[in-house]
Amino acid sequence: MGYLEANQPRFREELLDLLRIPSVSTDPERAGEVRRAAEWVAARLRRAGMTDVRLLETGGHPAVYGEWLGAPGRPTVLVYGHFDVQPADPLHLWTHPPFEPAVVEGRVYARGATDMKGNLLLPIIACEALLQTEGRLPLNVKFLFEGEEEIGSPHLGPVLEQNRDLLACDVMVSADGGMGTPERPEVWLGPRGLVALQIHLRTADRDLHSGNGGLAVNPIHALVRLLDSMRDAEGRVTVAGFYDRVRPLTPAERAEIAAAALPLEEFRRTTGARGFFGEPEYTPWERASARPTLEVNGIWGGFTGPGVKTVIPCEAHAKITCRLVPDQSPAEIREKLVAHILAHTPAYAEVSIEHLPGEADPYLIPPDHPAQRALVRVLTRLTGREPRVTRGFGTVPVMGLVKRVLGAETITLGVGQSDERAHAPDEFLRLASFERGQQAFVMLLAELARAL
């Protein structure tokens, strides 16, 4: 489409502009920047030709709404995305400052480049292009962008509930994801769910000289015992009932996962992974997509500076997240985790458990849903190849919520690739993907208009 090509320099500048806003939702000191990103997105929607554009206040970071409803009687698509980003630390591992985007050899490096400020612009640009060239869209489009995805979308449920009519739709399109590579296109069935907890152990009122060892007890010993009790020698999670509601994989699904899997050597090469480990009954790709996990995301206690400090600390801490798969429920898994922690904390330590935000239901779209089939056709036309069917490893809380509150299924179209360092230093996005994604959204709107 000539319009996209002709305006690509401007679209890139817009992307860099948006990437310069450090909209880190987890950092209270940057709440103003998250709001600035919301206002930037609202302005961009207006410029694209959307109407009724406004911020939806949530009590936390605001969401952004916009619509084009010029196709009465035709289906309505709700486009979802988020404009907040992960923290950038550790800063010293970035080649360029994370909020000063650098374009190097066809890639833009910045926090949020692949997750997901690039993706966010794709459907906006697609709508602008269609409105500018054809004067109309092939169906009705609504936009909902949130600013709290990276902290687990704590206010998204209330926003959906309070705006059921405003957000009513036939299907949702999430731009928060990938479509593989042009050589190896992929469609997603849905993301895993999430539960997040923080564990605090205390063994005394104050730190003690480690000469007291044997008399004074050590909360780090209690913590490593507790955490290690959550996993058996082969990596299975030992929390009672953890796997109870996991939908067993059919042979067909296992074949699908195997077909979509990249060679492990490829993962090893791009990440430097030293090995693989986990439930031996499943392949690493099955473990990462169709099996639940329990990960310690952070641990700390005692003296962590340079040199020796002969101390027995009085407290130790860990952060845990679980990725969930259908039909696990976050609330039920949380209860089981809490029961395990209480039962396995050594008697000499006092435990407190903090629920962290971010609970999300797992979600899978039925593979034969018309919108999913439309998506497959778009990717096939765009790349000349049949896309593999794959499951998201990560979590996008909105899908389970939208299914529950609005009753709509969700398809996913974005251009992130697995080697683009989402959540890590030197995150980047391929500019070729950015352009291809705009084209894909133009095609998808037409396909959905025919299919729904």
Added chain:
Amino acid sequence: MGYLEANQPRFREELLDLLRIPSVSTDPERAGEVRRAAEWVAARLRRAGMTDVRLLETGGHPAVYGEWLGAPGRPTVLVYGHFDVQPADPLHLWTHPPFEPAVVEGRVYARGATDMKGNLLLPIIACEALLQTEGRLPLNVKFLFEGEEEIGSPHLGPVLEQNRDLLACDVMVSADGGMGTPERPEVWLGPRGLVALQIHLRTADRDLHSGNGGLAVNPIHALVRLLDSMRDAEGRVTVAGFYDRVRPLTPAERAEIAAAALPLEEFRRTTGARGFFGEPEYTPWERASARPTLEVNGIWGGFTGPGVKTVIPCEAHAKITCRLVPDQSPAEIREKLVAHILAHTPAYAEVSIEHLPGEADPYLIPPDHPAQRALVRVLTRLTGREPRVTRGFGTVPVMGLVKRVLGAETITLGVGQSDERAHAPDEFLRLASFERGQQAFVMLLAELARAL
């Protein structure tokens, strides 16, 4: 002794002066402050009447030497102490700034108050008092103060070896310790030894989004497994051969430890300890004095800030120290630890082991040594009670070194008490102890002159 009483206000001011110097030996940025403390101590020795006072350069922080050899033909005592202190962090837990000593209700609060700037002044003041009032000391006295005790005395061995003649003595008196309380006097037989290691585990080249869980492996899981493998369910250390050379306790020694033990309730009250745990064959007091330990002093990895960061880190770390008892050797235990770590690191992680400074031999003085008996007599006279015989929980590397290099045994006389928060925030010293300790050293010099 009238001289001590008359000059007590000055002695206190001197103590506050010394406490104001932040001589944190573990912090390279404070090397100048450690040297300033050395010069302060040298000046104080000269003022007390010592001769040949000088700094002994070590390649690290300097040591300080001084002597009074005016009693030819009489025995020679070498007094040991250190003028460096532990780091003060976490700073926010201090009621007063750690290097602005505050005198409150008969206590001086500051980093180094009890460990051991107060103790360091006691023998200097005692010598000054004897020289000022009697014109002479009852025997020859040499002083050796180091500035690296809190980092494990890495240069003390070379200093002793290069100065064998200068430091030759009949017995050493370490001022780095306590003598219980006036109601419950104690003498020490000697400290435990030490080995210190740091463990680094790596599983990939970079941090990954925790959505990769199941595919990406987690170094924190490997670390908690490794650390937990070092201890059985009842708290015994499971490192092969760890207890091989531990001298078995005799029934008489166990009775001695039981007699010297404070009620556990007292320890619980002063520290807020939530419980006790460890080798069930031994009492907590036996475990802390006559049994070796393995403590994790620090652990860190992944995201430790507020909120959630869904990351699988690529590295995780821990610091470990072992306290050793006769006849364990630091080198041998270090080898056994390394073997255990290498054998128990999961195959999916890469391990590197860093030797931290501070290795020290355990030490016990024969209880019937004439100097030890002299010490018992001093405490008995000073307090009107028979002192209990006890073992130090902590580590004072100099004793094992002095025994090996100079062939001398060591007795310990200081005034630290176990509730004075050595190495912790709000460290303090009782000013009554400070005065009583000066008197004790005056008496000890006379007793040693008679006994040796």
